[in-house]
Amino acid sequence: MEFARPLPSYLVQRYHGWKATTYSENKAWYKRLATEGQRPRAMVISCCDSRVHVTSIFGADQGEFFIHRNIANLVPPYEQDDARHGTSAAIEYAVTALKVAHLIVLGHSQCGGVQGCIDMCKGNAPQLEAKESFVGRWMDVLKPKFETVAGIEDSAEQARQFERQAVVASLENLMTFPFVESAVKEGELSLHGLWTDIGEGGLECYDPATGKFHEV
Amino acid sequence: MEFARPLPSYLVQRYHGWKATTYSENKAWYKRLATEGQRPRAMVISCCDSRVHVTSIFGADQGEFFIHRNIANLVPPYEQDDARHGTSAAIEYAVTALKVAHLIVLGHSQCGGVQGCIDMCKGNAPQLEAKESFVGRWMDVLKPKFETVAGIEDSAEQARQFERQAVVASLENLMTFPFVESAVKEGELSLHGLWTDIGEGGLECYDPATGKFHEV
Amino acid sequence: MEFARPLPSYLVQRYHGWKATTYSENKAWYKRLATEGQRPRAMVISCCDSRVHVTSIFGADQGEFFIHRNIANLVPPYEQDDARHGTSAAIEYAVTALKVAHLIVLGHSQCGGVQGCIDMCKGNAPQLEAKESFVGRWMDVLKPKFETVAGIEDSAEQARQFERQAVVASLENLMTFPFVESAVKEGELSLHGLWTDIGEGGLECYDPATGKFHEV
Amino acid sequence: MEFARPLPSYLVQRYHGWKATTYSENKAWYKRLATEGQRPRAMVISCCDSRVHVTSIFGADQGEFFIHRNIANLVPPYEQDDARHGTSAAIEYAVTALKVAHLIVLGHSQCGGVQGCIDMCKGNAPQLEAKESFVGRWMDVLKPKFETVAGIEDSAEQARQFERQAVVASLENLMTFPFVESAVKEGELSLHGLWTDIGEGGLECYDPATGKFHEV
Numbered sequence: 001m002e003f004a005r006p007l008p009s010y011l012v013q014r015y016h017g018w019k020a021t022t023y024s025e026n027k028a029w030y031k032r033l034a035t036e037g038q039r040p041r042a043m044v045i046s047c048c049d050s051r052v053h054v055t056s057i058f059g060a061d062q063g064e065f066f067i068h069r070n071i072a073n074l075v076p077p078y079e080q081d082d083a084r085h086g087t088s089a090a091i092e093y094a095v096t097a098l099k100v101a102h103l104i105v106l107g108h109s110q111c112g113g114v115q116g117c118i119d120m121c122k123g124n125a126p127q128l129e130a131k132e133s134f135v136g137r138w139m140d141v142l143k144p145k146f147e148t149v150a151g152i153e154d155s156a157e158q159a160r161q162f163e164r165q166a167v168v169a170s171l172e173n174l175m176t177f178p179f180v181e182s183a184v185k186e187g188e189l190s191l192h193g194l195w196t197d198i199g200e201g202g203l204e205c206y207d208p209a210t211g212k213f214h215e216v
Numbered sequence: 217m218e219f220a221r222p223l224p225s226y227l228v229q230r231y232h233g234w235k236a237t238t239y240s241e242n243k244a245w246y247k248r249l250a251t252e253g254q255r256p257r258a259m260v261i262s263c264c265d266s267r268v269h270v271t272s273i274f275g276a277d278q279g280e281f282f283i284h285r286n287i288a289n290l291v292p293p294y295e296q297d298d299a300r301h302g303t304s305a306a307i308e309y310a311v312t313a314l315k316v317a318h319l320i321v322l323g324h325s326q327c328g329g330v331q332g333c334i335d336m337c338k339g340n341a342p343q344l345e346a347k348e349s350f351v352g353r354w355m356d357v358l359k360p361k362f363e364t365v366a367g368i369e370d371s372a373e374q375a376r377q378f379e380r381q382a383v384v385a386s387l388e389n390l391m392t393f394p395f396v397e398s399a400v401k402e403g404e405l406s407l408h409g410l411w412t413d414i415g416e417g418g419l420e421c422y423d424p425a426t427g428k429f430h431e432v
Numbered sequence: 433m434e435f436a437r438p439l440p441s442y443l444v445q446r447y448h449g450w451k452a453t454t455y456s457e458n459k460a461w462y463k464r465l466a467t468e469g470q471r472p473r474a475m476v477i478s479c480c481d482s483r484v485h486v487t488s489i490f491g492a493d494q495g496e497f498f499i500h501r502n503i504a505n506l507v508p509p510y511e512q513d514d515a516r517h518g519t520s521a522a523i524e525y526a527v528t529a530l531k532v533a534h535l536i537v538l539g540h541s542q543c544g545g546v547q548g549c550i551d552m553c554k555g556n557a558p559q560l561e562a563k564e565s566f567v568g569r570w571m572d573v574l575k576p577k578f579e580t581v582a583g584i585e586d587s588a589e590q591a592r593q594f595e596r597q598a599v600v601a602s603l604e605n606l607m608t609f610p611f612v613e614s615a616v617k618e619g620e621l622s623l624h625g626l627w628t629d630i631g632e633g634g635l636e637c638y639d640p641a642t643g644k645f646h647e648v
Numbered sequence: 649m650e651f652a653r654p655l656p657s658y659l660v661q662r663y664h665g666w667k668a669t670t671y672s673e674n675k676a677w678y679k680r681l682a683t684e685g686q687r688p689r690a691m692v693i694s695c696c697d698s699r700v701h702v703t704s705i706f707g708a709d710q711g712e713f714f715i716h717r718n719i720a721n722l723v724p725p726y727e728q729d730d731a732r733h734g735t736s737a738a739i740e741y742a743v744t745a746l747k748v749a750h751l752i753v754l755g756h757s758q759c760g761g762v763q764g765c766i767d768m769c770k771g772n773a774p775q776l777e778a779k780e781s782f783v784g785r786w787m788d789v790l791k792p793k794f795e796t797v798a799g800i801e802d803s804a805e806q807a808r809q810f811e812r813q814a815v816v817a818s819l820e821n822l823m824t825f826p827f828v829e830s831a832v833k834e835g836e837l838s839l840h841g842l843w844t845d846i847g848e849g850g851l852e853c854y855d856p857a858t859g860k861f862h863e864v
Contacts, residue, residue, distance in 0.1 A: 004387055004424045005406040008318065008458050010493040012432045014275045015419050017491060017665015022272060023417035024668070033267045034326055034415025040266035048306050050256035050282045051249045055269060056238060059230040066266045069285045070302045071309055080348055083299035086286045089354035090264050093287055097328065097351075102224065110250055112313065132296055135313075138305035171220055190221040199250025201239035203231050208220045216228045242656050244620045245473055245533035255471060257461055257493070275491060275665060277473070277658040317461035404460045436819055436856045437838040440750065444864045446707045447851050454704060455849035465699045466758050466847025472698035480738050482688035482714045483681045485703060488670060491662045498698045501717045502734045503741055512780055515731035518718045521786035522696050525719055529760065529783075534656065542682050544745065564728055567745075570737035603652055622653040631682025633671035635663050640652045648660045 026062070033063050040066040042102035043094035045087075045170065047073045051198045052108045066094045072113030073105055075170035076141045078177045088177070095189060096179050103174065107167040107195040113139055114163045118155075121146040145169050164213050167193040167206060242278070249279050256282040258318035259310035261303075261386065263289045267414045268324045282310050288329030289321055291386035292357045294393045304393070311405060312395050319390065323383040323411040329355055330379045334371075337362040361385050380429050383409040383422060458494070465495050472498040474534035475526035477519075477602065479505045483630045484540045498526050504545030505537055507602035508573050510609045520609070527621060528611050535606065539599040539627040545571055546595045550587075553578040577601050596645050599625040599638060674710070681711050688714040690750035691742035693735075693818065695721045699846045700756045714742045720761030721753055723818035724789050726825045736825070743837060744827050751822065755815040755843040761787055762811045766803075769794040793817050812861050815841040815854060 007015075023030060043066045044054050054060065054067060068090040075087055094100045117139040119125035128136035145165040152158035171193050174180050183189035193206030195213055204213035223231075239246060259282045260270050270276070270283065284306040291303055310316045333355040335341035344352035361381040368374035387409050390396050399405035409422030411429055420429035439447075455462060475498045476486050486492070486499065500522040507519055526532045549571040551557035560568035577597040584590035603625050606612050615621035625638030627645055636645035655663075671678060691714045692702050702708065702715065716738040723735055742748045765787040767773035776784035793813040800806040819841050822828050831837035841854030843861055852861035 003391065003400050003407055004409050004422050005457050006423075006453075007320075007408055007410065007421050007432055008461075008493070009454055010491055011274050013670070014491040014662060014665060015273055015432060016669045017662060018273050018275060019417050019419075020668035020672070021664045022661070027417070030267075030417060031415045034413075037326065037328075038266045043264075048259075048282050048284045048309070050254045050279050051246075053271060053278055055271060056278070057231055057234050058227050059234060062269055062272070063266050066264050067285050068264045069283050069306075071305045074302075076300055076302075081299075083297075084292055084353055084357070085300075085350050086290075086292075086302045086354055089287050089350040092350040093264070093328065104223075110253065112253075112309070134301050134305040134308040138300055138302055141300070175219060184219050191219055192223055193220050194223065197250075199247045201235050201243070201246060203235075205223050206220050207222075216223055216231060237654075238657055241622065241653050242533070244615075244622050245656075247620060248473075248531065248533050252471075255468075257464075257495075275658055275662045277656070279473075315464065317458070317464050399460075404463060406457065406460050435823060435832050435839055436841050436854050438855075439752075439840055439842065439853050439864055443706055447705055447864060450705050450707060451849050451851075459849070462699075462849060463847045466845075469758065469760075470698045475696075480691075480714050480716045480741070482686045482711050483678075485710055487701060487703060488710070489663055489666050490659050491666060494701055494704070495698050498696050499717050500696045501715050503737045506734075508732055508734075513731075515729075516724055516733075516786055516789070517782050518722075518724075518734045518786055521719045521782040522717075524782040525696070525760070536655075542685065544685075544741065566733050566737040566740040569732055570734055573732070607651065616651050623651055624655055625652050626655065629682075631679045633667050633675070633678060635667075637655050638652050639654075648655055648663060 030062065038063055038066070038098070040064055040098060040100055042066070042104055043068065043091070043100045044104045044106055045070070045073050045075060046106040047071065047108055047111060047113070049108060049111065051110070052106070052196065054106055057196065057203070066098060066100060071135060071138055072111055072117075072142065072166055073107055073170060074138065074141050074166060075105065075173045077173045091174070091177060092179065095183055100189070102190055102192060103180070104192045104194060105167050105170045105174075107163045109160060109163060109197045109199065111163050111166070114142070114166055115159055117142045117146070118159060118162055121150070142166050142169055164195050167195055171206070246278065254279055254282070254314070256280055256314060256316055258282070258320055259284065259307070259316045260320045260322055261286070261289050261291060262322040263287065263324055263327060263329070265324060265327065267326070268322065268412065270322055273412070273419070282314060282316060287351060287354055288327055288333075288358065288382055289323055289386060290354065290357050290382060291321070291389040293389045307390070307393060308395065311399055316405070318406055318408060319396070320408045320410060321383050321386045321390075323379045325376060325379060325413045325415065327379050327382070330358070330382055331375055333358045333362070334375060334378055337366070358382055358385055380411050383411055387422070462494065470495055470498070470530065472496055472530060472532055474498070474536055475500065475523070475532045476536045476538055477502070477505050477507060478538040479503065479540055479543060479545070481540060481543065483542070484538065484628065486538055489628065489635070498530060498532060503567060503570055504543055504549075504574065504598055505539050505602060506570065506573050506598060507537070507605045509605045523606070523609060524611065527615055531620070533620070534622055534624060535612070536624045536626060537599050537602045537606075539595050541592060541595060541629045541631065543595050543598070546574065546598055547591055549574045549578070550591060550594055553582070574598050574601055596627050596638075599627055603638070678710065686711055686714070686746070688712055688746060688748055690714070690752055691716065691739070691748045692752045692754055693718070693721050693723060694754040695719065695756055695759060695761070697756060697759065699758070700754065700844065702754055705844065705851070714746060714748060719783060719786055720759055720765075720790065720814055721755055721818060722786065722789050722814060723753065723821045725821045739822070739825060740827065743831055748837070750838055750840060751828070752840045752842060753815050753818045753822075755811045757808060757811060757845045757847065759811050759814070762790070762814055763807055765790045765794070766807060766810055769798075790814050790817055812843050812854075815843055819854070
């Protein structure tokens, strides 16, 4: 393990600044969070993308959101096999152990993962099609939705619509999990689909009545 | 899709507050991030736990960190099979497409996933041992490290040490990815292992020279 | 060129320390900065004064801020003539080539340049009034603002207010540059005026609504 | 002045962190610096480039270096005319008012300004040749040195050598200032020429005996 390195000093400096201010001013709350455990009211599934900060957009405090972040905020369908399922594990923990009341899927504009999936669907990304591409195999989850946007000629508009479909696909796949479906039916859990425009700072919510996304 | 619901109004309100302040004050920067794409200097792998906010601890701006969050901040070993690998996809994207310079694994105290793994290793968690438990199968990744802490009698101390071992296991597994290993050897990527104490606001860094974690 | 001398040994020693620690820990990031070029999100214009460290105040990492430092953090008005304009060149490069999103003018307390301008305005500095004084001719930029503070009797308070006016003057002059004005109007650039109190560690931000500086 | 905006919140947060740690721990020193004035032992002239941090390389404390930063760390020759001379003003203040003992010119690799000058000298940059280009007119200072590197075929090597010549030109121009020349001759001031390699973390010092730069 000789490869592990000390933390860059500017991050050490910023950490000490955080400790002396934010932590220090909220010490009692942090101690309670440690002693009593977390009790988040919502789970958020968003993208790893560095431009998406759900805690910033929603002014979230420590302890409010249980957050899973993966490439393109995807939820694969419920599957029982011998494989590891990191996303499914996070959802299982949030819904069955923490009993969150809300489950929010947050998509976003300029998503590199979604763009990669479009490239695959158009036959332009042999490197992602390769069996050993982790990103390619992950984005396969979204492929079935491509037919809903295949006819859109403007490529930027097509990408924006496909990003929204990634949210819809994740919501649909969430309902294939028995524990999600039953919590939703019991009224203990509600699902929400969002899409944010990074450059414009917009936020749209999926409206089940129209099947479309509307500005909140 | 009748199950999807509108966003809770307190979140709508907070979003509008963010848009009128943070977004508005940084509009130019958000537009550039959208137009030019992200260029994060580091990837962070942390836990979904609602009490762990890496952007807060490090005063991070939008665009600085590419963040993957899963249960117990685990990196499984490199595997080539037909399964989906969400964590591996995130690492592949960060290292090969974004070419991040730092990869930070951030563990934390009071980790529910790590505690579940201890319970399994002690034979106290049949529900996690069940084949259909996503959390159980995910935490299997950490099981081989249990021998390093099995002899610790104080259960709280044992958990703290096992949480640190989760970071070490992830660092070791990272090095089984050919593209991580080669980037580290070329000096293009450095790995860092951290553990934070939620209640005390502490931050420790893994020191390869001693094999221990030290306060930064 | 016989006058050039070797570097003092205490600086050589510190450099080697930096190379073995900070550089070594961030090697991958430095290499990327060299290969891919800088992409700073902000330009800062501050004083040469040795007591003003913008990178320290803001925990800035290498690559974050494009920094121009001159006497009294002044921006002269936009001028097209045959003369060299070092400050204008730095602003042009930051805004048109690097397309920074923020432009911050940082003033400070105990500013020797601003004090010199007060002395000139009060007729107490013939040596600065002399045609050959570079400092005097440079500080002429600020003279028109003296009327805003001429009535303040307490000389320390007058100096503090004039330092803040130096920031306001620079912001106003920035808007005379066509490329700054158009970037601001397009929402691609935002301007910020700050003043820091060296002894107290205070930081104030210019508030356009009140025309005053307020603690951040 | 409606265009001036509040400071981005992540910078506000970092500032408060700095105040609670670095400032707080060094309060007495900051207060002395404010009360007694600065007494820097050296002036540094370096580039605005965000990748060049002289305070980091030399572990500099508040109060140590009087720093002027402009495009390509250039010193124009001594000139007496009606124009403003920001760089000359900074040098005059450092040498005659502060009486610094060292004057260091720090060049660096991958310098955009120097590259622009090469492009002009090769006839490839009509936009920089345009009369209204501030960067172009500023970089004219370096043009006379191009003949020393014109014969180098490898363009990267040519740029590295021209960056070093920018340091030499600045040193030579410094000696055209009567107050610099006399301070050097009196043994009250020594000049130093440095060049740093951003990616490799290297530091070279100009050696007047050989006319070359050598690793320190």
